Each structure stands twice: as structure tokens, then as C-alpha cells.
Amino acid sequence: MMHNTIKYCTVCGSKTQQLIPDGDERLRHVCTECDNIHYLNPKIITGCLIEHDNKILLCRRAIEPQAGKWTLPAGFMENNETCSEGAARETQEEANASVSGLELYSLYDIPHISHVYMIYRARLASPEYSPGVESLDVQLFDKDNIPWQELAFSVIRQTLISYFNDKKSGDFSLKTGIITAEMKSLLTIKPPGF
Ligand SMILES: [Zn+2]
Numbered sequence: 001m002m003h004n005t006i007k008y009c010t011v012c013g014s015k016t017q018q019l020i021p022d023g024d025e026r027l028r029h030v031c032t033e034c035d036n037i038h039y040l041n042p043k044i045i046t047g048c049l050i051e052h053d054n055k056i057l058l059c060r061r062a063i064e065p066q067a068g069k070w071t072l073p074a075g076f077m078e079n080n081e082t083c084s085e086g087a088a089r090e091t092q093e094e095a096n097a098s099v100s101g102l103e104l105y106s107l108y109d110i111p112h113i114s115h116v117y118m119i120y121r122a123r124l125a126s127p128e129y130s131p132g133v134e135s136l137d138v139q140l141f142d143k144d145n146i147p148w149q150e151l152a153f154s155v156i157r158q159t160l161i162s163y164f165n166d167k168k169s170g171d172f173s174l175k176t177g178i179i180t181a182e183m184k185s186l187l188t189i190k191p192p193g194f
Contacts, residue, residue, distance in 0.1 A: 005029070006038045042114040046086040047074020048099055048122040049106075049163060055140035056160070057129060058147070059094045062136045066152035072119060072159065073097070087120045094132045098125035106159045106175040117155045117179075121163075121172060143167075148190040154183040161191050 006029040009016055014033035021028055021037055029038040049072055050057040058070045075090040077083060084102045091099050099122035108117045131138050141147070143164050151157050162175045 004040060006040070009034060009036050010038060011036045040114075042116055044077040044083065044086075044116050044118060045074050046077050046083045046090065046118045046120075047072050048087045048091045048102065048120050049159060050091070050095075050097065050099060050122050050124060052124050052127065052140055055142045056146070056163070057095060057097065057124075057138065057140050059131070059135040060137040060139075061134065061152055062131070063134050068136065068150075069152035070147050070150050071152040071156050074117070074119065074156075083118050084120055087118070087122070091122070092132075094135050095129045095138045096132050097129040097138075099123065100125045103172070104174060105172060106162060108155045108158065108175075108177050108179050110155060110179045112181045117159075119159050143194070146194070148194060149188055151187055154187060155179045157187060157191070158183075161194075164194070 006016055008014065009031035012031060012034045014031055016029040016031050016038065018027045019030050020026065021030060030036070057073070059073050060070050061067050073091040073094040074087070075094070077086040078089075081089065087102060088099050091097050102120040102122045104118065105121045106117070106119045110117065129138050146160060148157070158177065158179060159175070166172045
């Protein structure tokens with residue numbers, strides 16, 4: 001769910017109003033009492049694409065949105081951590097898996113929901129994994145068994161397509177792109193060639 005509204009000031013608890021502050025160009029939620037300006041900015045989601053025994057680790061989501069669907073271990077970056085630390089932390093939380101050798105692989109913008117996804121290629125530090133509290137299941141999938149029609153998010157679908165295409169050449173240079181709302185309709189379709 002999107003949270004695009006801040007009704008009450010996070011500093012003093014008074015009501016906010018929407019106005020364009022001096023020197024700004026956008027409507028902001030500004031406190032009617034203390035004039036605190038609440039900026040709403042994009043969120044970074046960071047996670048890992050784990051390669052093990054020629055397979056990819058996917059988590060089946062236990063929580064909304066998209067409960068029951070499969071995804072890469074990933075989540076919102078926290079304050080005071082690096083992006084790669086966040087990716088490793090989310091992997092630990094969702095898959096009880098320790099990772100090493102993180103290399104940034106994809107950076108996708110999702111402007112219609114103000115998200116940025118950063119996914120790192122990584123290896124299991126030890127061959128152990130199990131569902132964390134936010135996962136129903138964690139499994140390794142080879143290319144032929146990826147549950148394409150049960151993936152949670154377009155950005156994950158796009159990342160996996162890029163990864164398996166790159167696997168042919170061995171060139172895993174950084175992938176970038178924009179994920180649009182319309183791409184959601186592709187989630188029910190197996191990508192051509194897979
Ligand atoms: Zn206030």
C-alpha cells in the first residue's frame with residue numbers, strides 16, 4: 001500500500017496542510033503549528049540474487065503484498081546501513097541464509113510507486129537456508145523450474161530474465177531500467193524462450 005499522506009506532524013502531532021513551501025516547487029505536508037515540512041521521497045529496496053549449484057534461491061512470501069508468490073529475498077533498506085549490508089540482512093531475515101561475494105547486478109526504477117530496486121548477485125556463505133518469519137518456503141530453482149507465473153513482482157521477473165540471458169555469455173554487467181505499472185500484466189505469462 002502506498003502512504004502518500006501525512007495527516008499529523010511527526011514532530012508535534014498537530015495537523016498538517018498541503019502547500020508549496022518558499023523556494024520549493026512541490027506540494028508538501030507542512031505542519032500548521034510548527035511549520036515542520038514532511039518530505040516523502042522514494043524508498044530503496046535491496047536484495048540478493050543467490051546462485052548455488054547452478055540454481056537461484058527464491059522465497060515464497062508469507063506476507064502481503066503478494067502473499068504466496070515467489071520473490072528474491074529483498075526488503076526496504078534501513079537507516080545507517082549500506083545497500084549491500086541491507087541486501088545481506090534481508091536475505092538473513094527472509095531465508096536464514098548468510099551470503100558473501102555481493103556484486104551489484106541490477107538497479108531498476110519503479111517511478112509509479114516511487115521505489116528503487118537494487119539487487120546484488122551473491123553466493124551462500126554456507127549451504128544452509130530455511131524460511132524466515134516473512135517466508136512460507138525457500139527453495140533453489142534451476143532455469144527450467146522457475147515459477148514464472150507465480151512471481152510476486154515485475155522487477156523480480158525482469159531481473160531473473162536478465163540474469164538467465166547473461167548466464168549464456170557470462171557477462172553480468174549492471175542492468176538498469178524502468179518498471180512500469182503495465183508490466184504487471186506480464187506476471188501471468190512465462191517469458192518467451194523459458
Ligand atoms: Zn508540528
